Amino acid sequence: MSQRDGELFERASEFLAMFRRGAEFTRELVEENARLRRSKLELETRQSDAAQDPKEWERLREELVDRIQGLESERQDALERLGTLEQENRSFAERFLQIEEENNNLANLYVASFQLHSTLDLQEVLRIVVEIVINLVGAEVLCVYGIDERSGRLEPLAAEGRERTAFRDTALGSGVIGEAVAQGEIRYREAQSGAQSDEPLVCIPLQVGEKAIGAIALFGLLMQKERFTALDHELFTLLGGHAATALLAAQLHGQSERKLNTMQGLIQLLTQ
Amino acid sequence: MQRHRILIVEDSPTMRQLLVFALKRIPSVEIVEARDGMDGLRKVTSDHFDLAMVDINMPVMDGLKLIHLIRDEESLATMPIVVITTEGGEEDRARALALGADEYLTKPVQAGSVLAVVKGLLKI
Numbered sequence: 001m002s003q004r005d006g007e008l009f010e011r012a013s014e015f016l017a018m019f020r021r022g023a024e025f026t027r028e029l030v031e032e033n034a035r036l037r038r039s040k041l042e043l044e045t046r047q048s049d050a051a052q053d054p055k056e057w058e059r060l061r062e063e064l065v066d067r068i069q070g071l072e073s074e075r076q077d078a079l080e081r082l083g084t085l086e087q088e089n090r091s092f093a094e095r096f097l098q099i100e101e102e103n104n105n106l107a108n109l110y111v112a113s114f115q116l117h118s119t120l121d122l123q124e125v126l127r128i129v130v131e132i133v134i135n136l137v138g139a140e141v142l143c144v145y146g147i148d149e150r151s152g153r154l155e156p157l158a159a160e161g162r163e164r165t166a167f168r169d170t171a172l173g174s175g176v177i178g179e180a181v182a183q184g185e186i187r188y189r190e191a192q193s194g195a196q197s198d199e200p201l202v203c204i205p206l207q208v209g210e211k212a213i214g215a216i217a218l219f220g221l222l223m224q225k226e227r228f229t230a231l232d233h234e235l236f237t238l239l240g241g242h243a244a245t246a247l248l249a250a251q252l253h254g255q256s257e258r259k260l261n262t263m264q265g266l267i268q269l270l271t272q
Numbered sequence: 273m274q275r276h277r278i279l280i281v282e283d284s285p286t287m288r289q290l291l292v293f294a295l296k297r298i299p300s301v302e303i304v305e306a307r308d309g310m311d312g313l314r315k316v317t318s319d320h321f322d323l324a325m326v327d328i329n330m331p332v333m334d335g336l337k338l339i340h341l342i343r344d345e346e347s348l349a350t351m352p353i354v355v356i357t358t359e360g361g362e363e364d365r366a367r368a369l370a371l372g373a374d375e376y377l378t379k380p381v382q383a384g385s386v387l388a389v390v391k392g393l394l395k396i
Contacts, residue, residue, distance in 0.1 A: 104294075104383040111290045118285075131286045134358060138380040224360030224378040 105231045108136050109238055116242045122250040126158035129216065129243050134160060137232050138225035139218045143167040145177065146214035146247065154181060154215060161220060172212070181205045181215050186236055188228075202228070204236050206244035213244040276394050277302045277320060281312030281338060282327040282356070287379070291325060291356070294383035295390060309333025313341055321351060323393055325386075328357040328368065336371060343372035352393040356381055 050056045115128045126144055133139045141161030145154040148169075154177060156167040173182040180187040180203040187203040200217035207213060216239060278301055282288045288305050295301050304321070306312035310332040316324060324342065328335040335355060342348045352374045357364070360378040368376055375389045 100384055107290065107293045107383055111286060111293060115286045115289065128286065131284050135284055135287045135379050136290070138358075140358075222358055222360055222379070225380070 105234060108231060109234060112136060112235060112238055113242050116239075116246040117249075119246075120250050120253040122247070122254055125243075125246045125250045128246075129239070130158055130160050132235070132239065132243075133216060133218065137218070137228075137235055138222045139220065140222045141220035142216065142218045144214065144216050145170070145181075147172070147181075147212060154178060157214065167217075176200055177203050177215050177217050181212050184210075184212065186240065202236065204240050206240060206247060208241075208244045208248050211248075213248055216243065273300050275302055276300050276322045276396065277304065278390070279304050279306060279312060279316055279321045279324045281306040281309065281316075281324060281330070281335065283308050283330040284327070287327070287356070290383070291386065294386045297383075297387060298391065298396065300396065309335060309338040312338050316342060316348065316351075317345065323352045323354065323390060325354045325356055325390075326373070328355060328359050328364070336368060339368065339371045339373055354386075354389055354393065356386070 050060050112132045115132065116125065119125060119128070129144050130142065133142050139160075142159065143156050143162075143164070144158040145167075146157045147153070148155045151169075152172060154170040154172065156164045156169075158164065159167055170178045172178050176187050176189075176199055184205050184207055186205065187200070189199065189201050198219070200219050201221065202216075202218040204216040205212060206215055276298070278295060280288055280291050280295075280303060282291065282305075292303050292305070295303055304315060304319070306315050308330045309326075312324070312326065313333065315321075326335040326338055335357065339353055339355075342351065342353065349372075353372060354375045354377060355368045355373045356377045356379065357368075358379045359365075365376045374393060377385065377389065
């Protein structure tokens with residue numbers, strides 16, 4: 001067999017294979033067509049039977065109505081679940097906001113407490129008290145009073161917004177500040193932003209246990225501070241206890257330092 | 273995750289601690305503190321920062337002067353600046369914004385509003 005004959009055979013077998021694949025595909029199409037025709041016929045028969053037989057028609061109708069009712073019920077369930085989920089979502093969002101606010105408030109309280117107990121230097125403690133009341137509460141005019149042990153009167157120790165000398169000594173039990181300290185209760189007056197008065201808006205007695213240490217009096221607020229918030233009240237309570245402890249600790253530390261220095265000086269004198 | 277460096281220029285340790293507390297809730301944030309305007313200027317010009325929070329009333333150099341000097345520096349011209357101050361007057365706000373501050377918050381500030389402003393400016 002020549003080479004040309006071989007190529008012809010090869011091409012003929014390729015053509016034959018292609019023809020077989022075509023024939024197979026055509027056969028499949030014919031089968032599919034027959035199947036669809038049968039299906040169409042069945043449906044037409046069923047529809048025609050149903051149309052002719054009222055019972056069959058009724059059965060079909062009931063089936064469809066049941067199916068519709070089932071779907072309607074599923075839809076209702078889905079809507080109810082969606083409603084519940086939306087409600088849960090709203091309540092989670094509200095809770096999240098509450099927790100955020102509590103978190104922020106706790107941060108303020110933590111920072112205030114941390115700063116108050118970060119030093120044993122009296123002037124530093126007073127500076128921190130003033131800083132807390134300005135930055136965290138929003139006061140513009142304030143005075144921190146301490147009880148003078150000899151006179152028993154409340155004396156200004158630190159002030160902001162006015163000179164310290166502009167604030168007067170007060171006897172315990174006298175006036176708003178003296179009464180607040182004597183009774184150990186925080187006194188409030190209606191806050192007005194930017195307004196200043198000789199009477200304090202708030203007076204926070206400083207106490208360690210039953211022992212009165214002094215007071216913090218707020219006389220004016222920053223112009224952007226409209227009213228006291230729940231956090232401010234928490235801060236007032238915290239200051240009443242923690243600022244008092246910090247001030248007392250600093251005072252005692254100062255006294256002990258002075259006594260130590262005196263004793264060291266005395267010992268040095270005796271040993272020389 | 274991209275790191276964001278924030279400079280807090282504030283003379284009050286209480287406020288600094290509160291701001292650090294609030295900003296640490298953003299995981300990608302790195303915070304550097306400065307105690308006054310001069311300290312802030314030194315830090316902002318010697319290192320890269322993505323945002324600065326500046327108080328107005330500070331010793332050595334006040335916040336307005338600092339903002340002015342920052343905006344004069346070409347490389348810092350677009351760095352966002354947030355002012356946090358006790359000065360609540362409209363004139364103070366207008367002056368700070370005119371000098372180049374991007375946001376103006378008045379004390380007492382809520383941690384939530386600080387976070388929202390910082391996230392908005394840093395686009396995170």
